[in-house]
Amino acid sequence: MTKSPAKTARSHSADWWRGAVIYQVYPRSFQDTDGDGIGDIKGIIERLPYIAALGVDAIWLSPFFTSPQADMGYDVSDYCDVDPMFGTLADFDQMMTEAKRLGLKVIIDQVISHTSDQHPWFKESRASRDNSKADWFVWAAAKPDGTAPNNWLSVFGGPAWEWDGVRKQYYMHNFLASQPDLNFHNREVQDAVLDAVKFWLERGVDGFRLDTVNYYFHDKELRDNPPHAPDSEEAGLDAPDVNPYGMQSHLYDKTQPENIEFLKRFRALLDQYPDRTTVGEVGDGARSLKTVAAYTSGGDKLHMCYTFDLLGPDFTPSHIRHCVDSFQKQVKDGWVCWAFSNHDVTRHVSRFVQDAGERETVAKIAASVLATLRGSICLYQGEELGLPEAELSFEDLRDPYGIRFWPAFKGRDGCRTPMVWDKTKSQAGFSTAKPWLPVSAEHQALAVDTQESDAASVLAHYRATLAFRKSHPALIDGDMEFLATNEDVLAFTRSKGEERLLFVFNLRRGPQEIGIPAGIKVKEAVAVPGLSGRHVATEIHLGPLDGFCARL
Template sequence: MSVIATVAQRPVEALKPDPDWWRGAVIYQIYPRSFQDSNGDGIGDLAGIRQRLPYVAHLGADAIWISPFFTSPMKDFGYDISDYRGVDPMFGSLEDFRALVADAHALGLKIMIDLVMSHTSDQHPWFAESRTNRENNKSDWYVWADAKPDGSPPNNWLSIFGGSAWEWDTNRRQYYLHNFLASQPDLNFHNREVQDALLDMVRFWLELGVDGFRLDTVNFYFHAQSLANNPPLAPEARNSSIAPEVNPYNHQDHLFDKSQPDNIGFLNRFRALLDEFPAAAALGEIGDAQRGLQLLAEYTAGDDRMHMCYSFDFLSAETITPESVRDVVNAFEEAAPDGWSCWAFSNHDVIRHASRWGAFEREPDRYLRLVAALLFSLRGSVCIYQGEELGLPEADIGFDDLQDPYGIRFWPEFKGRDGCRTPMVWSSNLPNGGFTSGKPWLPVPDIHRAMAVDMQQGREGSVYEFYKAFLAFRASHRIFAKGGLRFVDAPGEVIAFAREDGGERILCAYNLGHEPVEFAPGFVVRRMEDAPLGGISENGVIKLAPLEGFIGRME
């Protein structure tokens, strides 16, 4: 019997096109190499994702975002694309993808795919032609520049992966720009033909049935044609959310190599294409440590740009506090009152927040349940990264097992991204956590096997069961997906806010500290009995134990 057939399908009404489905959606991110291997080669694939779709639906997600599965030499594990319309054989085929879309839709799940448009692989046919000489039909499809008189690169721009962002090409006797690996040359978005080719590719996937896209590094599309040097950034202004502290990339204020105003025009074209389809939506990743929220506001303003974006504000190393949450949310609301954000605490590029915020120092499950409730209560959509719902910590990967070129470059001070990309753990008593019958591409830590899905499903108090319960609670109350938000004063390490939708008002209060707190919000609040939280309200006073939350109706 098919795995799909064993899970009840959602009502047909849920499958009707809803152009507003993305607003308040819960999006489950799948890193395909590490989700489920179906053929024993140690690498996850589309057939494996298809096998586990019921799990995602049962958890309570509305959509899945699949990291790149396109044809690629895998120098950056799929974020270096050599064929935008092909599925890499290690992941399967286009037929496998069509089957995946059909099964997901049968379960009421939307499919979003990861589009990497700022750059391609150096093995893409476009680049192969562009680098042959300066007169070919695609000679201006990438960012080329002459050397300085002394032979050095055109300017001081740096690559996120270390070193100069310019690589010398002997055929053209010019430098080409690469904001990431040298094998990832940047496309020239100032060329209209490049934009047209990319938009044609977007249409291809929309016609295959995808419901939306996650746009990788959406603020990297355009560079300043002046090629002006980036100015230095004061040490006190440096932020490690985009690159680790050991990377000199943080020493520049990136005014000219990314985040250019020209980007708005392309986003207008991109949105116009999506609007031709009944309910297509897009989520943009903004990689800018200095101007992330400003760009998020600009890119989501109105109805002719991105539907939603996320920045790195909650993906940084700094532990969240009531003050930091208020600052980030207020800054966004002030800049883009009509815009829409998508909040995330973890993804495939950062240390898992279970480790990043020190959750394992004290009462880890309790802490992770609380911050999940906070995430799911904010105004906006939500991204969950695979394994986050199990409370997985960052894996400790030895240098000999390291795969990530970023980690290899900056080892040992920065160990790269492999620690958050290890295989998903399904079973505690199967080899490799049930991920594969072969040798996994990254090792499965013992601590992860002890936290596998089969160890948490049905266990009261587990992180998984809390995620599932809170997502069901969230889905049953429209106010969480659509309502407004205003903060309420609270003492100590409590963050409190009201969610409001029409005449309905709900108070959410979360004690992020390790001491009990009592406070009077100034109005009557009655605890919502179906809320999976333990705080209480008596005589107008809310009482919160350490790492405890409360949700109640305001009267």
């Protein structure tokens, strides 16, 4: 039986999100209570004590809105209701009540760059060129030869334009053809999506994760995108090298200057409600940090953003330092949310390991590094168990992105398989029926019930590490300064007030002995869960994939 931590004064403060630990729940795969093989809101309610016992501050729910599920709920057909497969609004309200009782904030996805083609807005918009919603989506005439208006591409492959025989025009879709883009140049569209946001604010949600936040506006002149710059990686998802989307510099189909004013409108609405927050997903290739800076500066737009910088295969000190240092230099008064995994990328244990035998060690050291970075952090369900990417056959795939690029790319389903709760039960306790994606046998052996009774488990490490983070104010919102070391060592200080901590991480697969960085005077070693590095005279001795902490 897990016990939830007591509420803290910080959970009631206006800046609770700054330095918060957010746990992402993918509702389809978390817990099924009605035996249809798909997770639901009642399942989330059942497992909230487990989430609270991890020591996190908030949960982020991936979409649960009414949807035909062409893109697993990221194609919304009703922004103000719960899809019946997940439950009802009453279930959602009950979940909110239970989350508040446990001291958890609730952040929900808002997918407002596009809708489903089954949304009533789009059905009306495509009906004619002169109805009240005719200009609510991005429509354009064909070129004289019948081809698309310009060269824009879809993230999911192929052109970003789909011909509609009713209007005899093309409509724009950054993702699936069944996900038409809203026309944010139309003020009525902005008003409508803000009304939907207000609906959930009135139900007490504490914040919004804004999907594809830099995709809201397009270039009014529909100018062609130029070829991509050699050093940019534009796709924003795994495997850009198999996707022609990465062959363009996306100067005109996203990240338009008009987005700034809309984000100010969004923030003005949130500021009417106390203690709310926003975290924006920015996929903008080499320009991502510049975009984050623009979207989070001034205190009148987004509270924080995250990029795909740490969601790739590189788990080296130089890469982590570059990402964090670049953010701190470019984003002066904004805030970042770091993550190693989410529902769109291969699980980080599989990305970072060099051989299967080090999976548990890598899972633990990655958690330690993430928990000590400056910023808020997101954990993705199952990473606290050290789950690797699930291996699926083509016949099992449900992800349209994976199906489109198979076999060069296996898609995102391998990180979306069901949560494993009980090793002894059918479907690992996720469901009594065949689940929408198969339960991995490798995952079942790592189920929660097995790790609950093991003090050396990855789950125990996550709980202890998050408790350590929470007990040190410098780790919540203190300053961070990197120190010069060799390329296999990540060293930095975290400081706030009188507290100044040194962290040194060895991400090499062999031991290291390094001299204490110049200008650093160690006062005493600090015990950190899972780290066994030692301070010996003027050196720090580190084992493979190990770390050390000291008070300065």
